[in-house]
Amino acid sequence: xxxxxxxxxxxxxxxxxxxxxxxxxxxxxxxxxxxxxxxxxxxxxxxxxxxxxxxxxxxxxxxxxxxxxxxxxxxxxxxxxxxxxxxxxxxxxxxxxxxxxxxxxxxxxxxxxxxxxxxxxxxxxxxxxxxxxxxxxxxxxxxxxxxxxxxxxxxxxxxxxxxxxxxxxxx
Amino acid sequence: xxxxxxxxxxxxxxxxxxxxxxxxxxxxxxxxxxxxxxxxxxxxxxxxxxxxxxxxxxxxxxxxxxxxxxxxxxxxxxxxxxxxxxxxxxxxxxxxxxxxxxxxxxxxxxxxxxxxxxxxxxxxxxxxxxxxxxxxxxxxxxxxxxxxxxxxxxxxxxxxxxxxxxxxxxxxxxxxxxxxxxxxxxxxxxxxxxxxxxxxxxxxxxxxxxxxxxxxxxxxxxxxxxxxxxxxxxxxxxxxxxxxxxxxxxxxxxxxxxxxxxxxxxxxxxxxxxxxxxxxxxxxxxxxxxxxxxxxxxxxxxxxxxxxxxxxxxxxxxxxxxxxxxxxxxxxxxxxxxxxxxxxxxxxxxxxxxxxxxxxxxxxxxxxxxxxxxxxxxxxxxxxxxxxxxxxxxxxxxxxxxxxxxxxxxxxxxxxxxxxxxxxxxxxxxxxxxxxxxxxxxxxxxxxxxxxxxxxxxxxxxxxxxxxxxxxxxxxxxxxxxxxxxxxxxxxxxxxxxxxxxxxxxxxxxxxxxxxx
Numbered sequence: 001x002x003x004x005x006x007x008x009x010x011x012x013x014x015x016x017x018x019x020x021x022x023x024x025x026x027x028x029x030x031x032x033x034x035x036x037x038x039x040x041x042x043x044x045x046x047x048x049x050x051x052x053x054x055x056x057x058x059x060x061x062x063x064x065x066x067x068x069x070x071x072x073x074x075x076x077x078x079x080x081x082x083x084x085x086x087x088x089x090x091x092x093x094x095x096x097x098x099x100x101x102x103x104x105x106x107x108x109x110x111x112x113x114x115x116x117x118x119x120x121x122x123x124x125x126x127x128x129x130x131x132x133x134x135x136x137x138x139x140x141x142x143x144x145x146x147x148x149x150x151x152x153x154x155x156x157x158x159x160x161x162x163x164x165x166x167x168x169x170x171x
Numbered sequence: 172x173x174x175x176x177x178x179x180x181x182x183x184x185x186x187x188x189x190x191x192x193x194x195x196x197x198x199x200x201x202x203x204x205x206x207x208x209x210x211x212x213x214x215x216x217x218x219x220x221x222x223x224x225x226x227x228x229x230x231x232x233x234x235x236x237x238x239x240x241x242x243x244x245x246x247x248x249x250x251x252x253x254x255x256x257x258x259x260x261x262x263x264x265x266x267x268x269x270x271x272x273x274x275x276x277x278x279x280x281x282x283x284x285x286x287x288x289x290x291x292x293x294x295x296x297x298x299x300x301x302x303x304x305x306x307x308x309x310x311x312x313x314x315x316x317x318x319x320x321x322x323x324x325x326x327x328x329x330x331x332x333x334x335x336x337x338x339x340x341x342x343x344x345x346x347x348x349x350x351x352x353x354x355x356x357x358x359x360x361x362x363x364x365x366x367x368x369x370x371x372x373x374x375x376x377x378x379x380x381x382x383x384x385x386x387x388x389x390x391x392x393x394x395x396x397x398x399x400x401x402x403x404x405x406x407x408x409x410x411x412x413x414x415x416x417x418x419x420x421x422x423x424x425x426x427x428x429x430x431x432x433x434x435x436x437x438x439x440x441x442x443x444x445x446x447x448x449x450x451x452x453x454x455x456x457x458x459x460x461x462x463x464x465x466x467x468x469x470x471x472x473x474x475x476x477x478x479x480x481x482x483x484x485x486x487x488x489x490x491x492x493x494x495x496x497x498x499x500x501x502x503x504x505x506x507x508x509x510x511x512x513x514x515x516x517x518x519x520x521x522x523x524x525x526x527x528x529x530x531x532x533x534x535x536x537x538x539x540x541x542x543x544x545x546x547x548x549x550x551x552x553x554x555x556x557x558x559x560x561x562x563x564x565x566x567x568x569x570x571x572x573x574x575x576x577x578x579x580x581x582x583x584x585x586x587x588x589x590x591x592x593x594x595x596x597x598x599x600x601x602x603x604x605x606x607x608x609x610x611x612x613x614x615x616x617x618x619x620x621x622x623x624x625x626x627x628x629x630x631x632x633x634x635x636x637x638x639x640x641x642x643x644x645x646x647x648x649x650x651x652x653x654x655x656x657x658x659x660x661x662x663x664x665x666x667x668x669x670x671x672x673x674x675x676x677x678x679x680x681x682x683x684x685x686x687x688x
Contacts, residue, residue: 038471039433041453046395046434073454080455080612083395083437095396099357100552101588103602104515105543137439137606139396140360141183142588143218143513143520152398156186 016057089132090125101142173206177225181214189222195243213368215282216522234264281368300490312383318494320506325479326583337466341474346386353442356555358586361510362480366400370407376483439610502528515588532566546591554583557663559670596675603667618661
């Protein structure tokens with residue numbers, strides 16, 4: 001931790017693997033459904049991530065050409081927003097709050113515990129592919145922290161013990 | 172006759188087990204052959220009692236909480252369906268002191284109604300503001316909002332009426348109403364509670380804004396960390412369309428207003444209004460230099476009213492009861508009420524809506540009951556991650572935009588994060604810089620580079636490497652960020668840093684043990 005800002009992932013785009021036929025069909029379905037919206041790119045990226053769990057780098061060219069944008073614009077947007085990811089996550093997304101209200105109730109210790117327990121750092125996926133651990137800056141549950149969100153389900157007053165119960169038999 | 176039981180669907184209540192409680196009540200009622208009607212309401216905002224179960228009786232709603240699923244059979248045994256006595260009972264909900272002493276205007280219905288029932292909203296004085304507004308000209312609506320003294324509740328506190336007036340006066344074929352629901356500040360959840368607990372009041376407020384300035388399209392830019400609010404908003408918007416409270420012919424007026432929810436993607440900076448507009452346009456959320464103001468050139472280059480959730484949600488009561496009624500609350504230039512959020516290390520956390528002028532001490536001790544840990548409160552952060560830390564010596568300051576600024580504070584969005592005496596203020600200062608580095612949009616140098624250098628300087632200062640020199644560098648750096656940044660992120664990050672340094676210098680000089688394992 002000392003001497004520099006906590007390591008932020010550079011998130012280089014993995015080499016773009018061409019989309020499989022099924023993936024391509026899903027991406028196209030999302031684009032066709034949402035392209036008419038003004039400012040369609042964010043809704044489209046949300047749609048793709050909802051459908052596939054991430055925005056495959058192989059989809060960038062397709063999205064760009066269909067929305068009449070440059071690849072750089074699409075890439076720029078994907079990498080600007082913390083929520084969009086370019087690689088396949090684990091089966092469940094575990095978002096741990098790092099913000100002040102949770103800090104005041106010991107979230108830093110919970111964060112250390114979570115990383116140890118799951119054997120991953122932030123943005124990492126457990127060896128068994130079950131969980132991807134993400135930091136989040138406020139879940140709006142600030143009176144009942146520390147908080148985490150597991151696949152869209154919010155949990156308050158989390159401690160090491162209840163964390164272990166939640167993640168069950170994870171490695 | 173079936174008994175009506177309320178179990179909140181609010182995200183905080185759910186995070187404490189309200190979902191399991193609702194299921195247990197339904198199952199137990201079925202097992203006993205009792206007919207009940209289960210309503211999933213918003214939260215009353217007394218989180219120490221959540222999950223708070225309420226039973227409707229002839230004498231009023233009776234509260235039980237905090238209820239766990241395993242308490243449910245016992246509640247049935249105690250006759251809670253008739254308001255029977257139980258260890259978890261609190262009598263009439265409306266008489267709970269935490270609630271009774273509040274001044275709930277914006278939050279009048281939250282926790283009381285079924286959030287997605289338009290009929291329930293109408294039965295509780297809903298849409299009366301819009302009906303009044305439809306009888307007025309746009310200029311008259313703008314005047315009423317101006318007269319109410321309502322200021323932007325997102326944090327900047329800019330008078331809403333003036334913003335609306337500019338949009339009203341700017342000619343354009345297309346204007347927009349945008350709601351900033353990117354409530355990213357730690358220690359805040361009032362927007363979320365409105366959207367989950369009374370979404371129609373936001374929809375009504377935005378519709379009134381549309382009628383006032385002549386805008387036909389509204390967007391709610393919602394942070395993606397709020398999936399519960401997303402579902403509730405979409406359900407309420409669908410219901411409003413169904414019953415012609417939105418669409419081509421709002422309430423038979425022949426006037427159009429469309430509304431859509433758009434999701435953010437985890438960027439704190441998109442709570443800044445120009446970044447938000449960029450994001451809505453499908454771009455990176457980088458801030459735009461002002462001028463031009465969004466009121467003149469906003470979304471897609473068109474005149475745009477952009478306000479926070481609570482600002483819009485406060486408009487219906489202004490239009491219903493009149494500007495004078497609303498203005499009658501508050502002090503000085505801070506008129507009306509603010510929903511304060513008591514969070515962090517606090518015993519009775521929750522939502523306290525009070526007129527401006529209430530002191531921090533009243534909120535922290537009379538409502539909050541002191542710290543959750545039972546230790547002394549050492550510092551509070553008011554106004555989000557960019558708000559300065561306030562030491563105990565200043566707890567008597569009134570919560571009023573101008574008065575609170577005099578003691579170096581920022582009322583902001585009304586979020587109050589409490590820390591007990593175990594807090595390391597140097598670590599909090601470092602975090603403020605770290606957060607800025609993570610969330611900077613990168614547009615301007617003081618914020619983008621300054622925040623990273625700030626972390627490094629604080630680390631050296633705390634390590635005792637030439638501390639006098641480091642402190643001077645840190646103060647100089649903060650000065651540069653304050654004056655050189657394009658927006659509030661870089662410009663206000665020095666607030667928490669310098670307040671920690673000024674009020675708690677001892678934390679920066681502690682002999683440190685190297686990273687205790």
